[in-house]
Amino acid sequence: MPEPHLRAADADRAAVASQLGEHMAAGRLTVFEYEERLGRAYAARTYGELDELTADLPAPRPVEPAPSPAPAPVPDSGIAGAGHWDGWAGRHTRQAAWASWAGTAVIVLTIWLVTSFAAGELLYPWPVWVIGPWGAILLAQSITAGRDGDGKRRQLP
Known part of the structure; x- marks a missing residue:
């Protein structure tokens, strides 16, 4: 003090x-x-x-921070190069990704249609720049899921 x-x-x-x-x-x-x-x-x-x-009491001890939890280990699938799109979890992840894409596509297309209707003419189709590249990437990942570097289907254990 x-x-x-x-x-x-x-x-x-x-x-x-x-x-x-x-x-x-x-x-x-x-x-x-x-x-x-x-x-x-x-x-x-x-x-x-x-x-x-x-004066007759011990000084307060500093509070030690709690240790941060270790990240959960990722199970090894035993397949070299196996990504998150493989197996049951991969199908679920792929479906969730496509559902997100579809939901976004509906929203941006609705906004574009409402604004075009309000303007009395069809405006520039800007939603294609939102949903096009995203959809192309998802499509490529879906097509190549479960294939190794040579384009052959990987065998699951």
Whole structure:
């Protein structure tokens, strides 16, 4: 703490009160001692008076951060180059990707049709730049899923 003769702020008194509560919870202070020191903490005017309340108590230990969980291991399929589009999970992932593409296509086409209708003429078909490349990539991935580098179908174990 700063010099003992300097005036303490409300935040300083609250911090000492919190420390006293932790020490009571740890069994270092009785309820009576805690209440007596708590009253003195809120009545304290200087840092010196606050220091007296915790002088016979150990300093608080820094809180150590909890270890972050390790990432889940990815099971080895035993197939060299097997991607996330293979097997049952691959079919599910592929279906979800196509469903996202279709949902986006419906939204952008609806926006284009509504704005074209409001303008009274067919506007430039900009949705093709949103759904075209995305659809082409999905189609290529779907066609090549389950094939090795030579274009032959991989055998699942």
